[in-house]
Amino acid sequence: MTQAKIYPQHIDLEPVMRVQGTVRLPGSKSISNRTLLLAALSEGTTTIHDLLASDDTNVMLDALRKLGIQWEQKDERTHVVHGAGGKLPVAQADLFMGNAGTAIRPLTAALAVIGGDYTLHGVERMHERPIGDLVDALNAVGASIEYTGNPGYPPLHIRKGHVQPDRIAVRGNVSSQFLTALLMAAPLMAVAHPVTIEVVGELISKPYIEITLNLMRRFGVTVGQDGWASFTVQPGQTYRSPGSIHVEGDASSASYFLAAGAIAGGPVRVEGVGKESIQGDVRFADALELMGATITKGDNWIEAKSNGVLKAIDADFNHIPDAAMTIAVAALYADGTSILRNIASWRVKETDRLAAMATELRKVGATVEEGPDYIRVTPPETLSPATIDTYDDHRMAMCFSLASLDGAARRGNAMRINDPKCVAKTFPDYFETFSGIAQNDLS
Numbered sequence: 063m064t065q066a067k068i069y070p071q072h073i074d075l076e077p078v079m080r081v082q083g084t085v086r087l088p089g090s091k092s093i094s095n096r097t098l099l100l101a102a103l104s105e106g107t108t109t110i111h112d113l114l115a116s117d118d119t120n121v122m123l124d125a126l127r128k129l130g131i132q133w134e135q136k137d138e139r140t141h142v143v144h145g146a147g148g149k150l151p152v153a154q155a156d157l158f159m160g161n162a163g164t165a166i167r168p169l170t171a172a173l174a175v176i177g178g179d180y181t182l183h184g185v186e187r188m189h190e191r192p193i194g195d196l197v198d199a200l201n202a203v204g205a206s207i208e209y210t211g212n213p214g215y216p217p218l219h220i221r222k223g224h225v226q227p228d229r230i231a232v233r234g235n236v237s238s239q240f241l242t243a244l245l246m247a248a249p250l251m252a253v254a255h256p257v258t259i260e261v262v263g264e265l266i267s268k269p270y271i272e273i274t275l276n277l278m279r280r281f282g283v284t285v286g287q288d289g290w291a292s293f294t295v296q297p298g299q300t301y302r303s304p305g306s307i308h309v310e311g312d313a314s315s316a317s318y319f320l321a322a323g324a325i326a327g328g329p330v331r332v333e334g335v336g337k338e339s340i341q342g343d344v345r346f347a348d349a350l351e352l353m354g355a356t357i358t359k360g361d362n363w364i365e366a367k368s369n370g371v372l373k374a375i376d377a378d379f380n381h382i383p384d385a386a387m388t389i390a391v392a393a394l395y396a397d398g399t400s401i402l403r404n405i406a407s408w409r410v411k412e413t414d415r416l417a418a419m420a421t422e423l424r425k426v427g428a429t430v431e432e433g434p435d436y437i438r439v440t441p442p443e444t445l446s447p448a449t450i451d452t453y454d455d456h457r458m459a460m461c462f463s464l465a466s467l468d469g470a471a472r473r474g475n476a477m478r479i480n481d482p483k484c485v486a487k488t489f490p491d492y493f494e495t496f497s498g499i500a501q502n503d504l505s
């Protein structure tokens with residue numbers, strides 16, 4: 063086991079010689095926050111098993127409580143949400159959204175359609191993350207949303223409008239969460255006639271829309287689809303509780319452990335996602351396979367092991383923007399230059415991830431070219447131990463734990479990760495879990 067030393071400001075990861083073991087994944091962030099909102103908007107009571115416990119789900123749970131939605135936690139793995147049938151008991155509230163895109167975007171649409179007097183704000187970075195495409199789409203069809211800070215960004219003030227459009231148009235090239243937000247609010251708009259949501263221009267991060275449609279279906283609403291160009295909800299459909307629902311393990315969180323198995327021996331098995339997953343990020347395993355790792359899958363698990371040195375990869379990662387960050391760090395262990403393409407959305411997430419990734423990869427010795435929507439990574443002969451800054455971005459912290467594998471071991475020095483507690487956004491126990499698969503000596 064790695065002796066991970068946890069300090070308030072940083073964690074030192076001793077060089078890891080080998081990884082092996084099984085990890086039970088925390089719940090999917092994307093499924094958890096969608097499920098909470100859909101359960102709140104439903105008629106009936108929903109029992110949710112294996113909800114993610116993290117900063118992002120806490121802001122959603124707190125917001126729902128403030129809006130008058132009753133919910134209780136029955137035990138460590140079970141929450142019960144009492145739906146309010148498309149209404150909100152509290153008409154005035156001030157809601158803190160942290161840095162959770164999956165909370166602020168869907169809630170903005172639902173609150174604007176239902177109407178009331180609501181303010182939504184978050185951490186400093188949340189106020190730099192765009193929301194203009196969603197606000198424009200809603201205001202164009204009768205919502206009343208104002209910016210109280212910089213135009214195009216939270217904080218927002220929502221008042222009662224009148225939103226019952228036939229058609230609503232939204233741009234899809236900055237974040238798919240805007241379309242997700244409108245889709246989840248669509249049954250609340252489609253009172254008397256169908257509502258069609260048109261995607262203007264390119265749609266990024268498409269697999270997240272599949273998660274949205276899948277969960278809406280589980281809550282009784284079907285959406286007609288014309289490819290990725292438009293989506294129609296017929297009138298008279300209301301959300302109905304499925305009774306109980308199980309949250310899959312988080313496929314993006316799985317990426318760090320699978321990458322570890324592919325880089326440093328393995329096998330490493332993640333439990334909670336598998337062949338049947340509804341999350342696009344399970345396709346991360348395909349990228350590892352292309353890099354030469356051996357991947358095996360069951361219904362509820364995925365396993366990765368190394369097959370010698372990884373091969374460099376040159377691929378489009380638009381479909382898995384979060385897990386793609388893990389490939390950028392795995393590229394440190396490849397046999398040549400890797401190129402990750404079509405990832406411009408990295409710039410508007412928890413930090414400017416293209417800039418952050420380039421800066422930190424260079425610290426361990428990589429040669430990096432950062433383009434507007436791509437990153438090119440050439441590994442060094444030997445990784446240098448470094449102090450990694452994490453920019454309040456959980457994925458920067460989790461990704462760079464991988465830099466303690468194998469290569470760093472050759473120099474015998476620890477890899478220091480600053481501000482490790484930022485992992486609480488989606489995976490509060492990340493470093494303890496990582497220690498559980500890591501071995502520091504070869505005995």
Ligand SMILES: O=C(O)C1=C[C@@H](OP(=O)(O)O)[C@@H](O)[C@H](O)C1
Nearest residue numbers: 092164237238239267270384407
């Ligand atoms: O809908 C979702 O659950 C998410 C969509 C993606 O965002 P973009 O659509 O902004 O790429 C992803 O990066 C985010 O972590 C979760």
Ligand SMILES: C=C(OP(=O)(O)O)C(=O)O
Nearest residue numbers: 161162163164384411412
């Ligand atoms: C982009 C992310 O989060 P959010 O849901 O806040 O967009 C992420 O978790 O990598």
